[in-house]
Amino acid sequence: MTAHVAHKIVLHFPQQIWDRSIVCRLAKEFDLSFSITKAEVTPLEEGLVVLDLSGPEGEYRRGLAFLKAEGVRVEPLERDVTRIEAKCIHCGACLAVCPTEALDIDRTSWIVSFDPGKCIACEMCIPACPPHAMQTAL
Amino acid sequence: MKRTVEQINERIKKGQAVVLTAEEVVKLVKEKGVRKAAAEVDVVTTGTFGPMCSSGAIINTGHSKPRIKMKKAWFNEVEAYCGLAAVDCYLGATELPESDPENRVYPGSFPYGGAHVIQELVAGREVRLRAVGYGTDCYPRREIDTMISLKSVNEAYLFNPRNCYQNYNCAVNLSDKMIYTYMGVLKPNVGNANYCSAGVLSPLLKDPLYRTIGIGTRIFLGGGVGYVVGQGTQHNPEVRRTALGVPTGGAGTLAVTGDLKQMTPEFVVGVSFMGYGVSLAVGLGIPIPILDEEVMRNAALGDEELFTQVVDYSHDYPEMVARSLGEVSYAQLRSGSVTIQGREVPTVSLSSLHKARTIAATLKQWIAAGQFTLSEPAQPLPGPGSGIAIKALHDRPARKRDGGRR
Numbered sequence: 163m164t165a166h167v168a169h170k171i172v173l174h175f176p177q178q179i180w181d182r183s184i185v186c187r188l189a190k191e192f193d194l195s196f197s198i199t200k201a202e203v204t205p206l207e208e209g210l211v212v213l214d215l216s217g218p219e220g221e222y223r224r225g226l227a228f229l230k231a232e233g234v235r236v237e238p239l240e241r242d243v244t245r246i247e248a249k250c251i252h253c254g255a256c257l258a259v260c261p262t263e264a265l266d267i268d269r270t271s272w273i274v275s276f277d278p279g280k281c282i283a284c285e286m287c288i289p290a291c292p293p294h295a296m297q298t299a300l
Numbered sequence: 301m302k303r304t305v306e307q308i309n310e311r312i313k314k315g316q317a318v319v320l321t322a323e324e325v326v327k328l329v330k331e332k333g334v335r336k337a338a339a340e341v342d343v344v345t346t347g348t349f350g351p352m353c354s355s356g357a358i359i360n361t362g363h364s365k366p367r368i369k370m371k372k373a374w375f376n377e378v379e380a381y382c383g384l385a386a387v388d389c390y391l392g393a394t395e396l397p398e399s400d401p402e403n404r405v406y407p408g409s410f411p412y413g414g415a416h417v418i419q420e421l422v423a424g425r426e427v428r429l430r431a432v433g434y435g436t437d438c439y440p441r442r443e444i445d446t447m448i449s450l451k452s453v454n455e456a457y458l459f460n461p462r463n464c465y466q467n468y469n470c471a472v473n474l475s476d477k478m479i480y481t482y483m484g485v486l487k488p489n490v491g492n493a494n495y496c497s498a499g500v501l502s503p504l505l506k507d508p509l510y511r512t513i514g515i516g517t518r519i520f521l522g523g524g525v526g527y528v529v530g531q532g533t534q535h536n537p538e539v540r541r542t543a544l545g546v547p548t549g550g551a552g553t554l555a556v557t558g559d560l561k562q563m564t565p566e567f568v569v570g571v572s573f574m575g576y577g578v579s580l581a582v583g584l585g586i587p588i589p590i591l592d593e594e595v596m597r598n599a600a601l602g603d604e605e606l607f608t609q610v611v612d613y614s615h616d617y618p619e620m621v622a623r624s625l626g627e628v629s630y631a632q633l634r635s636g637s638v639t640i641q642g643r644e645v646p647t648v649s650l651s652s653l654h655k656a657r658t659i660a661a662t663l664k665q666w667i668a669a670g671q672f673t674l675s676e677p678a679q680p681l682p683g684p685g686s687g688i689a690i691k692a693l694h695d696r697p698a699r700k701r702d703g704g705r706r
Contacts, residue, residue: 272653292571
């Protein structure tokens with residue numbers, strides 16, 4: 163009997179393949195189950211899916227190999243991004259790069275909020291934040 | 301209705317002055333009209349907080365024993381300009397440590413520079429000063445490696461040659477590659493539109509023809525009190541304006557100064573722009589005395605009456621191509637998206653409206669409490685009709701004979 167594994171992963175679909183059915187084949191052709199935490203398709207750019215993927219270890223490995231062969235970039239969702247509140251100047255520069263709206267601005271108070279629940283730890287905000295308010299906690 | 305700065309100051313001293321922020325006055329004028337609002341309100345306060353690269357600090361470190369005439373000096377490894385008297389120097393906001401890899405690994409992260417040193421000083425922290433000199437009879441010392449702080453130095457002034465742009469481009473990227481600019485990260489194919497103005501709260505947008513803001517105007521600078529030195533570099537009043545005289549793109553600028561020792565790290569913030577470099581986010585607020593109805597009408601302009609131009613930063617800006625991809629209002633920019641070339645594009649502000657509001661509110665409080673009076677400009681800034689217009693630098697063959705040797 164093989165071990166059962168479960169991981170949170172981030173899939174990046176380049177523009178050329180984002181219109182193809184790929185994720186559903188993980189269940190159909192491999193003995194894997196998944197739940198989608200976040201999915202976003204930006205026309206002309208890329209598709210992005212955050213998955214909880216689980217199944218027997220061998221199937222899991224074959225599933226990942228299949229994704230890579232299809233041109234999907236797979237990254238583990240391991241690191242947590244946090245905000246140093248005192249450093250945030252509430253400009254909104256981070257909103258340009260945040261793919262999930264984890265960073266958002268209230269258009270009445272003009273305060274930038276950070277929702278770790280929506281964060282997929284892509285870390286794009288870290289270099290994009292002018293006052294260095296975003297950091298990774300390893 | 302007419303009133304003078306002197307009359308307003310009398311009312312401030314008696315605690316009777318009516319002060320509103322530039323946002324509050326927009327509402328008031330909509331309700332009551334310009335005439336009534338002008339009769340009621342003495343002062344309108346503005347505020348802005350954003351990256352302003354042309355900033356820096358003049359520092360006199362005090363003399364060591366024996367004395368040194370600093371030829372080169374570094375604050376936390378960031379070099380300051382020393383071509384002044386023995387221990388006077390100018391620490392520029394965008395200066396980088398010599399060890400910074402810059403854009404060798406593109407895009408560079410630029411984690412630390414002159415602006416960060418200035419913020420550390422304002423926060424009360426000690427900073428390492430290393431300096432070298434060539435030794436003279438009167439200044440024999442050749443090197444020093446010590447610690448300084450705002451408390452230990454004589455004078456430390458912010459002296460910013462260009463701050464407070466009257467209006468600023470909205471930046472987009474027409475190319476198919478990500479670009480990294482002083483306007484932030486710009487995604488390919490017009491993926492986002494970044495702008496940088498406090499709009500309704502922006503000082504020079506609310507006094508578009510420089511009726512009240514001029515040389516010597518007392519202002520809020522970095523949390524303390526500062527002054528307008530004069531027109532900033534690249535001051536460019538001869539631009540297209542709306543019927544009310546409001547420029548629809550970059551125009552006037554201010555040179556400002558203020559005592560660093562009064563400032564707070566909340567309003568003097570070192571910032572890094574990936575792939576570009578370091579800048580200083582400066583908090584600046586200017587009170588507008590309501591001298592008459594015309595001043596009030598302009599001070600009460602709303603975001604929907606203030607416009608800027610959409611400019612491509614992948615080709616047009618770097619190549620000095622003067623082209624607008626469209627005109628947008630600050631109300632549209634504030635809504636979260638604008639339509640550019642038929643496509644809805646998310647907008648991003650680099651200027652903090654939250655901080656701008658805090659600044660306008662703080663200045664309002666200072667004036668209402670009688671702590672801050674207004675100053676009449678010693679001289680107005682050059683306006684439209686002055687003939688002052690920005691010039692470009694033209695490349696032409698250098699005469700080698702004149703290369704500094706005579």
